[in-house]
Amino acid sequence: MSDVSSPSQCRVPATYMRGGTSKGVFFRLQDLPPAAQIPGEARDSLLMRVIGSPDPYGKQIDGMGGATSSTSKTVIVSKSEQPDHDVDYLFGQVSIDKPMVDWSGNCGNLSAAVGPFAIHAGLIAPERIPQNGIVAVRVWQVNIQKTIVVHVPVVNGLVQETGEFELDGVTFPAAEIQVDFMDPADGEGSMFPTGNLVDDLDVPGVGTFNATLINAGIPTIFVDAASIGYQGTELQDDINNDSKALAMFETIRAHGALKMGLIEHLDEAKTRQHTPKIAFVAKPQTYLASSGTTVSAAQTDLLVRALSMGKLHHAMMGTAAVAIAAAACVPGTLVNLAAGGGNQTSVTFGHPSGTLKVGASTALAQQSWKVEKVVMSRSARILMEGWVRVPAETIASG
Template structure:
């Protein structure tokens, strides 16, 4: 029996924020995978090494966590006034599907650099030295993101002294702004309320804030889900009953937010919404061993992604946190004991993160003008991925 040789596809493996993913130019993909559909999904699944019943993604580029099981497809933008179209695919580890329902805020930090180095940004917009402002059209959610990429002698500057908790080594700072993450015509709060009571059969009733900003997110108080609020990954991910509880709350939140029509549909929409639990500031030791003092932060937030507690914080969830913090009455806002809620520092398992949001009220509706945070990014490897061909 003979087997076909593997195919080679140009690709770049990049870190963006606290995530890693495989980046592609749309035109470099095989023709059949240049359009959305089963062929593209099957290709990306095989590249990442999914589905893997062992949960390791050993036979692919994935790292067996939600933060490292990601793909990005970029192309020159078809959106007026934008430089690059950014499409993100969250690849399931143990199931055969790619979730296209949301953005990855962390990998957004790497989009500008990839776009510049691969000729997707007009040369007249890229200075020899200084800051290149790259306007990104996020195709999953149809939103604008602006990345400010440092340049040095005509090349993207990747090295620097910016420290991002959750990343072991310093790098160059990339400022990312999420412009109008929710349009004025779209509901920031799907139910119209900043706080709702969510009834979850066989689990209980919970006060929640459900918000569509950055990524649909369900916030719940840590104490209501039997958490102290300063958990590290092992304290949650090792307890199957707790993970099942969070997934059930997330599923009913998705239903209440109108993201799914049947509770069963949550199984094939793992990327969104996110679920996060919040608590007042308290001292804890981060996963790196650093002591985070109560005075260092405005609140603690822990979020789950793809069924597991995240090791740091998803960039898109940070947008939701900043937005909820800036709006009076949300569960997030209620925990902040200072007057200026336009900028907050929250604690997460790997350390802290500062985010800022500008929120305004139009009539009786809240509108987020922009959310800004700093991340970093760098190329880890570039060349080709090799993929077995189907017989």
Template sequence: MSKSAQLRIPATYLRGGTSKGVFFKLQDLPAPAQQAGAARDALLLRVLGSPDPYGKQIDGLGNASSSTSKAVILSRSQRPGHDVDYLFGQVAIDRPLVDWSGNCGNLSAAVGPCAIHMGLIAAARIPENGVCTLRIWQANIGKTIVAHVPITHGQVQETGDFELDGVAFPAAEVALEFMAPAAEDGAMFPTGQVLDMLDVPGVGSFQATLINAGIPTVFLNAQDLGYTGTELQRDINQDPQALARLEAIRAWAALQMGLIADLAEAAQRQHTPKIAFVAPPAGYATSSGRRVEAGAVDLLVRALSMGQLHHAMMGTAAVAIGTAAAVPGTLVNLAAGGGTRNTVCFGHPSGSLRVGAEVARVDGQWQVTKAAMSRSARILMEGMVRIPAGSF
């Protein structure tokens, strides 16, 4: 029986938006984990408590959901014109997998505050009172995020009265701008069309909007799936057949979007693409029992992350929603009533969220300049995380 000691690694545990994650300073990681690879993945899996065949992550800091099984690595930016480099890992719960293929829009709100807390930002950049504007290099996808972090008496202001549906308590508002969030190595609409027909053997054929903005996402009509768009987590996550069908659709969409070369690769790429379904406005009761009236939103959206319906909305998927809503003819735009718009308010299982996007058609291709939304963030715990020696 192994009796090796435990390692102590400096870490900070934060809520960002409707997610939680363990944040590390790159230089604080053990030397083997300071580089991408198996050692880093093994360390993060052990920190979060994965893989756990019971699905609970009891022996780690994960909380048994895709929203809380996340890790972030920060460092002073090596990118000109940027303040901090931000790397995100989505840690699977029941499998030995860390997915590095995309960003987390919710935890993006915590990057600026955490970077200041970790001493990664020069003191001269931080005002005594006001807003500290930081340029963040999102290393997973090679994109810039601008975070506007409130400062009081030279410290990050974390408490406040900004309310975010899906989070129980108010906090200070952190405004985010996702600059040019579409993929640079391909079209924002990978197939060149805003509306496609997606054929999924054994499942069916579906109208779909396939977009790569914020995060690769496939949008479907709720009605085509037999849904209303008012579903809550229990309506989807307790239905294994529904989850299997949605995963099959997601896998074939990944293939059609050119994200994978073989269908089998989708199982190892759970973080991207996301799959979401949309519907016109309708009244519904949120997961907290609060009523959202049809007139309060432009459309309804439900999205899955890591094979489960999300309790609110992923931040990166919100970017995709805002961008798609601004492009006439997408399923998102049509569900919102069509026409031209640069902001949209959508209903999700926990309430509603407003997101804006600036798009233009250039040389026959749709381009997005930026997407913007507000989230909040708060440090929950700081100190040392412990893992058994020999875990990586």
């Protein structure tokens, strides 16, 4: 329960965690104030105030957010109501400058942290936890109604957080956590919502170009870098400091969302910032990563740059990595062609911070493609735990 610690502020039990190349504030559902334990305005108001949004300055100084899409995140975990699952995981992407929490998709990076958090929060039965070994935490991802299996290493009965596994985009090494995204394609429709591996996407004011529209992990629009005037080697400053470029990407994203059937009118894209994602792909080239390290063409199968919440991501969103894996392993998509074409079971792609290897098992059934599983390695670590404080009026008015 929340604990009123002063007349003006309430404190709510919370854990601040890094998962993959993202970080966010994690809550047990039972620890939220009663009004915030159910979806609605009270929950959204609480999470926005925790993160420090909406902030017209774009800095989130008065909250836990880090003023980027990768750090403006919240997670709610509870014992699962689904058969054969351990926990339910609900993800809220908090807008930095708008009064909005986007519940339309998952965060693949923070998915890696849900397993360790579930153990830490006492949501996994003690008899499931070995003295030394791996705990396969079965997670029901509530936003997208999918199963994720998080393989958590345990040493001396405790979650192993430190280790030698290095993840580009994360400064320090940590313990490796394998994350399996089971049947990640849209359960209600086709993995390729238009029925095509490649579509002609007509964007007024921008042009008409090829696009692969896929719903696996998260709805994603893939275009060729060259078709929009890029190389695929760009870093954040090359795009995020260019207002015209950002406006172009948002226009493409809106028209792609319309073609995918995610929205009915272009204006709806403004209130659906988290999905779909937009990414551009290119064949391998040598480039300098944001850390100053050279990534050679020989190290990668293709290059991918993706935008999240209107900005070029510093590495790669985990859910977009699922989409990359799925699209790369289906012959004929733009992602697959950039990786050399043909049958693929895994690819290593270059992103602004370095490289990432992802694998997928795909099958063609009844003239439609199905992805059975996407696998990637991440890491996770608790950064801080205790209580997060919010003005009492936030809860009272929710």
